Amino acid sequence: MNAEGRNEIMADIKLVNNVKNYNTYIAPLLAINWLTMTIPDKPTSPKQQYLTTLKGRMVLKFLIMKGLLPH
Numbered sequence: 001m002n003a004e005g006r007n008e009i010m011a012d013i014k015l016v017n018n019v020k021n022y023n024t025y026i027a028p029l030l031a032i033n034w035l036t037m038t039i040p041d042k043p044t045s046p047k048q049q050y051l052t053t054l055k056g057r058m059v060l061k062f063l064i065m066k067g068l069l070p071h
Contacts, residue, residue, distance in 0.1 A: 003038050003049035026050065034059060 009026060010017040029035040034056030038049040052060070063069040 003051050005049050009050060029056065 004012070006022065006026065007017050010021060013025065015021045015025070026035065030037070030050075033053055035050045036053050037043060038051060039045050039047060042048065060069065064071060
């Protein structure tokens with residue numbers, strides 16, 4: 001998985017990049033360690049990107065295997 005910025009993530013899930021959508025979709029994944037920040041000591045950096053963790057990749061693989069997500 002490649003690191004992606006907040007704009008790219010929001011575009012991938014067809015949402016507008018705003019605080020409400022960040023708090024609804026990205027922040028919870030950070031809290032449960034399915035995503036991680038590339039610059040954790042600067043969470044508001046314009047260069048901040050996000051990576052899917054091993055835990056997150058395992059969940060995605062499981063959901064795909066169960067047919068709950070497309071390939």
